[in-house]
Amino acid sequence: MAVKDVLIYPDPLLKEVCEPIKxxxxxxxxxxxxxxxxxxxxxxxxxxxxxxxGDLRRAVVVDVSTSKLGKKQKxxxxxxxxxxxxxxxxxxxxVREGCMSVPEYTGNVSRAxxxxxxxxxxxxxxxxxxxxxxxxxxIQHELDHLDGKLFLDRVSSLxxxxxxxxx
Amino acid sequence: MHHFALxxxxxxxxxxxxxxxxxxxxxxxxxADSSCSILGGQFSMILIISHPEYENRESFGxxxxxxxxxxxxxxxxTLMPGGEKRAELAGELCMISVYGADKPGIVYRVSKxxxxxxINITDLNTKLVGDESRPVYVMMIEAMxxxxxxxxxxxxxxxxxxxxxxxxxxxxSIMAVEL
Numbered sequence: 001m002a003v004k005d006v007l008i009y010p011d012p013l014l015k016e017v018c019e020p021i022k023x024x025x026x027x028x029x030x031x032x033x034x035x036x037x038x039x040x041x042x043x044x045x046x047x048x049x050x051x052x053x054g055d056l057r058r059a060v061v062v063d064v065s066t067s068k069l070g071k072k073q074k075x076x077x078x079x080x081x082x083x084x085x086x087x088x089x090x091x092x093x094x095v096r097e098g099c100m101s102v103p104e105y106t107g108n109v110s111r112a113x114x115x116x117x118x119x120x121x122x123x124x125x126x127x128x129x130x131x132x133x134x135x136x137x138x139i140q141h142e143l144d145h146l147d148g149k150l151f152l153d154r155v156s157s158l159x160x161x162x163x164x165x166x167x
Numbered sequence: 168m169h170h171f172a173l174x175x176x177x178x179x180x181x182x183x184x185x186x187x188x189x190x191x192x193x194x195x196x197x198x199a200d201s202s203c204s205i206l207g208g209q210f211s212m213i214l215i216i217s218h219p220e221y222e223n224r225e226s227f228g229x230x231x232x233x234x235x236x237x238x239x240x241x242x243x244x245t246l247m248p249g250g251e252k253r254a255e256l257a258g259e260l261c262m263i264s265v266y267g268a269d270k271p272g273i274v275y276r277v278s279k280x281x282x283x284x285x286i287n288i289t290d291l292n293t294k295l296v297g298d299e300s301r302p303v304y305v306m307m308i309e310a311m312x313x314x315x316x317x318x319x320x321x322x323x324x325x326x327x328x329x330x331x332x333x334x335x336x337x338x339x340s341i342m343a344v345e346l
Contacts, residue, residue, distance in 0.1 A: 047346055069344065096260075096343040106343045134344070141346040151346075 002034045003041040004053035006100045013051050014101055015148040018058045020083045024124040028059065032080045032122055035061040045100060046070060047138045049145030052101050058083045060142040064135045075135045081119035084143055087128070088116040095137050097151045107155035111137045170199070170217045170251035177239035179210040186237070190230055191216060199251060215251055256287060258311045260341045261318050263325065267334030269295060269302040276332060277308065280324050287311045304334075309341065 007014055021028050031050060039048040039061055047062040063078040064070025091113030098106040114132040117139055121127045131139055141151060175187055184203060191198060191214075201214040221227065223245050231241040265277055274293060281288060290309035297303035312321065318340050325336040 045345060067344075096341050098343055098345045100345060137344070138346055 001037055003037045004034050006038065006042065006048070006052050007054055009102050009150065011054075011101075013054055013056065014145070014150065016051060016056050017148050018051055018056045018146045020058050021120075024082060024120055028057070028082060029122070031055055031057060031059050032061060032082070035059065036063075036078065036080070039063065042100060046134075047142040048100075049142045051145050051148075058146045060084060060139075060146065062135065062138045062142055064138050067134070070134045070138075073133045073135070076129060076131065079119075079129070079139075080122040081117070081139075082121075084117055084119035084139070084146075086112075086115050086117050086140070086143065088114075090114040093137070094156060097137075097141060099141070099151055101145075102150055102152060105152075107151060108157045109141075109151050109154045110156040111140050115139060117143075168217050168219055169222050170215060170246040171221075172244040172246060173212070173214045173216050174242040174244075175212040175214075175234065175239050176209050177234075177237070179205050179208055183210050183239065184212070187212060187234065187239075190234070194218065194221075194227070194230055196221075215246075217251070256289065256311045258313045258316075259318070260289070260343050261310055261312055261321060261338060262341045263306075263308040263310065263321070263336065263338050265306040265308070265334055265336045266303060267332070269304040270332070270334075273304055273332065273334060274306060276328060277306065277325075277336070280328060281308075281310055284316065285313065286316065286321075287313075 034053060035048045035050065038053055039045045042048070046064045046067050047060060049060040050057050059080075059082050061078065061080050064073075064075050065077045089112035092110060093113045094108050094110050096106050097109045113136065114130070115136045116128060116130050118126065118128045144150070144154070175183070177183065188198070196216045196218045199215045199217060201212065203210070203212040205211075218226070224243050227243065231243070234241050263277065265273060267273070278288060278291075288308055288310050291306070293304065293306045295302055296305055312318065318338055322338045325338055329336045
């Protein structure tokens, strides 16, 4: 059990590309546990990626089942992912996102509505899941962290842009 | 450090932002929050700026004269200490779209419903669209619903206004999700 500090931009670790975990050993299990503990401790958080706690390995945890929005939708509860990879994306939706590592700022980000993602789970087994709606958005957001991308890199429109005519 | 609100408006053309910010940069000003946009044919800039030494309008001297010569209106307001800090707004952010045939009072009537209930408008945009014979008014409001007020309630108030004013109004929660 260890709740870690969540790094805040401009911490340079948030802009690094993370390394795959080659051997799923005890330290990988420990990392997943730290991510879960940190996510739970953050209260309203629905996911944390390893670089957010200063660990440059490809691991994220997501759990939308306790959030106001997520619990109304189909979800997988707690998902622990090592070396996750999105295999398929479908649909397009715009979400106003915020991030624990970029406080006090939100932006409209375009995300796929439905995804298929493969990863190694907490038991060290390969798993493929189909995810949609809020959970899919959360997964895409957390996976971006593994490539050093913040939602700021994906903002698709200024909020005042909403009804400006496209020419 | 003193903070100032700087407003600049003038006929839109390329180069306004760089001209303004070059002056600020040379003076040694910091730009904190800012919002700049084209409204009608006018480019409007609103900036909260600060300077380590300047205390009032006079400190800026005639720094903005070149802008005024270029037909830009410049207005500078000295903020009271703390005036640069935004109060913590708790609650649920919601978006209200109002649109319909243009008529007087759309902004007033909708904002009054909110203001009467102490609901803070955090962003508001209006635009007149459509052609001259059939002008359509579009307004987007972002408002923070304080604890105890749900989106559904706002919908009920707006439903009444909708009928009365003959406009379309929709209300929805903005999914500002912390991830």
